[in-house]
Amino acid sequence: HIAALTSHDDSNVAGKAAQIRDKWVAQLESHADKADLVTRLRAFDAVLGVAPTPMPTPSPTTPPARFNVSDYTSLSRAIEDRAIITVAADIAFPAQIMIPADMTVTISGATVDTTLDGGGKTRHFYVEGTLILGDMVLANGWADPSGQGQFPNTVGGAVFLANGATGNFTRTTFTSNSASLGGAVDIELGASGAFVDSAFLSNYGATHGGGIFLSNAGGTAYVAGTEFGNNSAGYGGNDIFNMHSDPSEVQCPSTCGGEECTTIDCYECTCYSCACFHPTPHPTKAPAPTYS
16 A cells, blocks of 8 residues: 555545555554554554554453352352452362363462362362362362263262363362272363372272372373372272373372372372382273273
């Protein structure tokens, strides 16, 4: 446009340039590539001898609401509102809470022993999006350890990380949770779990992974400063069991009995004294179920 206008012998060149410029200015706020359009506009500004068009100021984003909750209903509603949540009292869970794929939820306890209790009847969280949890206890979660139910109702007693989901857990204690696979946590295809300064205590996987189970489809787990104790599994991986073929996708517990463990990539991890036991090949009495 500018080349055509400036080379054309017409006394109304400035007027035509101004018309095009005004049209583009009107599109600026809704334009997908604002930087490119501003560059074009500044070229017209130079032709017209006017001040350069400024880059539009980004619209302010509304920060998420912050809620203090003390019961299951208010927690569920705060999650639906995408709030940043502080749990002010222990909460009994009558049913699991779903975190949809397009949602990031941040929950922390008022104190590090604030407890979400599944009562031995339900899992706490089914996560398709992102769950950020801190200063919490997830206790007595349940996902049918008999294995007779339908997947995924038998895996991840406290937390189920579905395909592509993310779970970040800091100062979180998983205790007395049970499932067929992954007594506390199940991590599926493309999902990732990070566990920092946390604890897995007395969780039970009826077949594999008393603490954490990674499916044969492939997920990842990062563990740091985390204590494992008294977890058990029927066939393998009292603490962590990685069903996938790549042992680097999971690391052994980082502490045992309060002492530092050696960090080792493994298929199967059980914390004995201050050693991470990772037999190769992993001696399972029966193969873990395969889920599609």
